[in-house]
Amino acid sequence: MKLIVIGATGSMSGPESPASSYLIQARGIDPQSGGERVFSLVCDLGPGSFGALWTHLCPCDLDALALSHCHADHMGDIISLQVYRKWGPGSCALRPVSLFGPAETMHRVRQIEGAAQDEGYEAEFAFTHLQVGESYQVGPMTIRPFRALHPVEAFGLRIEGPSEDDPSRRVSLFYTGDTDLCDTIVEGASGVDVLLSEVGFTSEATEPDMHMDGVRAGTLATRAGVGRMIATHIQPWTPREQVSSEIRQAWSGPLEFAVSGMEVSL
Ligand SMILES: [Zn+2]
Ligand SMILES: [Zn+2]
Numbered sequence: 084m085k086l087i088v089i090g091a092t093g094s095m096s097g098p099e100s101p102a103s104s105y106l107i108q109a110r111g112i113d114p115q116s117g118g119e120r121v122f123s124l125v126c127d128l129g130p131g132s133f134g135a136l137w138t139h140l141c142p143c144d145l146d147a148l149a150l151s152h153c154h155a156d157h158m159g160d161i162i163s164l165q166v167y168r169k170w171g172p173g174s175c176a177l178r179p180v181s182l183f184g185p186a187e188t189m190h191r192v193r194q195i196e197g198a199a200q201d202e203g204y205e206a207e208f209a210f211t212h213l214q215v216g217e218s219y220q221v222g223p224m225t226i227r228p229f230r231a232l233h234p235v236e237a238f239g240l241r242i243e244g245p246s247e248d249d250p251s252r253r254v255s256l257f258y259t260g261d262t263d264l265c266d267t268i269v270e271g272a273s274g275v276d277v278l279l280s281e282v283g284f285t286s287e288a289t290e291p292d293m294h295m296d297g298v299r300a301g302t303l304a305t306r307a308g309v310g311r312m313i314a315t316h317i318q319p320w321t322p323r324e325q326v327s328s329e330i331r332q333a334w335s336g337p338l339e340f341a342v343s344g345m346e347v348s349l
Contacts, residue, residue: 084109084224084244084254084349086277087139088315089125090132091341093283094156097319100343102129102156105258105279106139109244111223122146122222126240126258129156133163135343142167143177147221149213150184151260152237153191158184162195168207179209183219183226185236186212213238215267229271231262232292239271247348254349257309261316263292264299272307276349279341280304281316282326297329304334315341 085108090101105126113120123140124147136142142164150158168177182188189210193202204210211219213228215238220226224244231237239259246252257272258279272278280303283294294316295303304312312334317326323340330338339345 084242084256085247086256086279086347086349088341088343088345088347089135089139090129090343091315091317091345093281093316093318093321095319096129096131099319101131101135102159103127103151103316104129104132104136104160106136107224107242107244107256109223110250111245113222120222122224124149124221124224124226124242126242127151127157127260128160128164130159133160133167142171143173145180147181147183149219149226149240150182150188151231151240151258152233152235153185153187154235154261155195157261158188158191159195161192165192165196165204165207179205179207181221182208182210183213183228184210185238187236188212227271230265230267231260232265232268233261233263234293237261239268241271241275244349256349257307259295259303261294264295264303269303269306272303272309274308276310277347278304278307278309278312279315280312282314282330283316283318285321285325286329297326298332301330301333304330304336309336311337311339313339313341313347 087106089104092100227241228238243255255275256277257275284296286296
């Protein structure tokens, strides 16, 4: 399984990166052809990320999109994907792409497009409302949602799949989405190889039940016992050194910062 960071800037697109979006790929057996191929899952599709995603993947080849929640900085570019899949080359041959997200997902897509309430996007998306306790399959990858602590329905996503080096071994990634520190997010991240954690606040500028600051994100990594931590969703005006020194108050393991184009082999 491989993680490719498409967009990592917190709360908006920024000068160095689109807003939140992560491509996760793994090799598996195609049920139609019986042959092996790469399966592609995207977690979140924030502003500016669709174009950046395109440099890694033809939009026709996407297997599934999973939305952590429906704030605009995590799903604004879904309308670019919708337009491409409706009107782009080869679109008539495409089956609807799997779309996992909160209950309000299709309503929010209609709002962004300005579409009528009866627009169902059946040709473009096959929508599933994420449920805690359920798991969802994308080729060889399994998605399990965990309740996040954020002002809207929101999930952290645990993704497991075959190792790149040894496909018989399962590896794991947890993406927090947007959340404050809470027990369900610690549970979701428990023992993962890679924790992709938001750090939306600094300890000086924080509010409860919305985002983590560096200390809380570091605490998450330590409590969950993760292999390595990748910090993301840092606002474009926040100095990295500050985030790093906050995380280091609570986490002494491997630490990196997500940047657009970064690839992590699991
Ligand atoms: Zn956000
Ligand atoms: Zn949010």
